[in-house]
Amino acid sequence: MQAAANAYQNYLGPADSIVHAQSKTAADGSTMRALAWFGNQDVRMIDAPIPDITAPDDVILRVTGSTICGSDLHLYHGEIMTMQKGDILGHEFMGVVDKVGPNVTNLRPGQRVVASFQIACGECEYCKKKLSSFCDRTNDSSLQVKMYGQSDAGFFGYSHFTGGFAGGQAEYVRVPLGNVNLLPIPDDVPDEKAIYLSDILPTSYHAVVDTGVEKGDVVGIWGLGPIGMCVARWCQLKGASRIIGIDRVPDRLAKAQELLGIETINFSEFSDVPKRVYELVPRGFDATIDCGSFHEPKTVSHKVQKMMMLETDSPETINEMLVSTRKMGRCGIIAAYAGFANGVNVGALMEKGIRLIGNGQAPVHLYWKEIMNDYIKTGKFDPSFIVTHRVPLEDMAKLYNAFDKRLAGVEKVFVETKFSSPPSRGFPTTTRVDNWQSIN
Numbered sequence: 001m002q003a004a005a006n007a008y009q010n011y012l013g014p015a016d017s018i019v020h021a022q023s024k025t026a027a028d029g030s031t032m033r034a035l036a037w038f039g040n041q042d043v044r045m046i047d048a049p050i051p052d053i054t055a056p057d058d059v060i061l062r063v064t065g066s067t068i069c070g071s072d073l074h075l076y077h078g079e080i081m082t083m084q085k086g087d088i089l090g091h092e093f094m095g096v097v098d099k100v101g102p103n104v105t106n107l108r109p110g111q112r113v114v115a116s117f118q119i120a121c122g123e124c125e126y127c128k129k130k131l132s133s134f135c136d137r138t139n140d141s142s143l144q145v146k147m148y149g150q151s152d153a154g155f156f157g158y159s160h161f162t163g164g165f166a167g168g169q170a171e172y173v174r175v176p177l178g179n180v181n182l183l184p185i186p187d188d189v190p191d192e193k194a195i196y197l198s199d200i201l202p203t204s205y206h207a208v209v210d211t212g213v214e215k216g217d218v219v220g221i222w223g224l225g226p227i228g229m230c231v232a233r234w235c236q237l238k239g240a241s242r243i244i245g246i247d248r249v250p251d252r253l254a255k256a257q258e259l260l261g262i263e264t265i266n267f268s269e270f271s272d273v274p275k276r277v278y279e280l281v282p283r284g285f286d287a288t289i290d291c292g293s294f295h296e297p298k299t300v301s302h303k304v305q306k307m308m309m310l311e312t313d314s315p316e317t318i319n320e321m322l323v324s325t326r327k328m329g330r331c332g333i334i335a336a337y338a339g340f341a342n343g344v345n346v347g348a349l350m351e352k353g354i355r356l357i358g359n360g361q362a363p364v365h366l367y368w369k370e371i372m373n374d375y376i377k378t379g380k381f382d383p384s385f386i387v388t389h390r391v392p393l394e395d396m397a398k399l400y401n402a403f404d405k406r407l408a409g410v411e412k413v414f415v416e417t418k419f420s421s422p423p424s425r426g427f428p429t430t431t432r433v434d435n436w437q438s439i440n
Contacts, residue, residue: 019176055176063170089167096112171418197376229260231289236260326352330357333358
């Protein structure tokens with residue numbers, strides 16, 4: 001798939017973009033450690049050139065914290081198109097400003113900042129509304145335009161389908177348009193909380209806001225990974241009267257009950273999820289949110305279709321939500337789908353009058369200041385409950401394998417570099433992946 005997708009994108013040629021992924025490198029030839037993709041389930045730590053200022057709006061960061069996201073597993077399994085060998089991964093990261101280009105006037109070397117996972121221009125129709133993930137001017141993927149009619153913004157470390165920009169699972173990162181895409185972090189917000197403003201906190205908040213969760217709603221959440229857990233917490237803060245999470249991983253189900261006090265359904269035990277939902281909620285859910293993954297189909301039919309490349313994504317979660325949601329209810333999709341799914345229950349969507357909402361990639365710039373000032377600094381939302389481990393960058397390749405297999409109860413991981421501060425109070429201390437014990 002990768003070879004064909006890259007060939008077709010080369011045939012189409014690049015779409016218009018005001019920024020480009022190719023970077024100048026340090027004049028002295030110095031290198032950094034970074035995590036790079038080489039094939040299906042093949043990621044490796046490499047020595048890569050340190051990027052340098054390439055355009056006048058660039059900022060070079062010394063990375064002080066990175067992490068791994070469930071959506072990174074789509075890259076790990078080669079399910080996102082136009083990956084190329086040697087691509088540096090990682091879209092969630094923060095750091096300290098190392099260098100600034102001559103046009104960057106709002107940041108200075110030594111300043112702590114967090115990066116949004118998307119690269120926004122700050123000037124287009126969408127950016128003026130802070131809808132940074134929908135920027136019109138920073139992604140040159142002609143293939144995405146061909147498939148979707150338009151393109152998202154460019155993203156860090158997430159294939160050439162999103163611009164081919166080097167990511168933050170590395171010691172240094174070049175941030176194009178750094179005056180727009182970096183948020184200064186105050187001294188009273190530790191790195192372990194600030195880093196998640198890069199993606200998971202705005203993404204989960206956006207899913208709840210965009211799906212329209214209201215006070216008194218009964219909400220179903222498919223997938224209890226870090227995004228699903230945060231979505232459940234935001235639903236509580238928005239006044240949901242009842243929340244039911246659906247997953248099959250015993251540790252995740254137990255944590256959702258213990259840490260958040262929500263109800264759960266284990267779909268390994270109840271294979272007919274809608275039937276179980278109606279036993280618990282006879283009226284059906286007011287709102288449902290897909291926080292899961294398209295790369296793990298449940299049924300033999302969709303496993304075969306994916307294997308034969310007759311579909312790229314599985315519709316099973318969407319169908320379960322459509323059936324489980326009440327008439328005139330709302331279904332939100334924040335899970336990262338990429339292409340086509342066969343057998344979507346369009347009849348349930350139409351006949352029940354359900355609002356099926358593609359939440360889109362979350363516009364981080366719309367929310368990150370609100371979340372930091374109104375929720376993190378005030379203590380209303382403490383992300384420490386989802387952070388289970390801390391590891392050195394050198395363990396990144398092993399972390400992908402452990403995260404994919406859900407070893408040792410791993411959820412959100414703070415990945416430190418040689419530039420990181422010591423662990424903050426209330427957060428995990430550094431361990432090595434080789435020393436983790438499997439929960440399976």
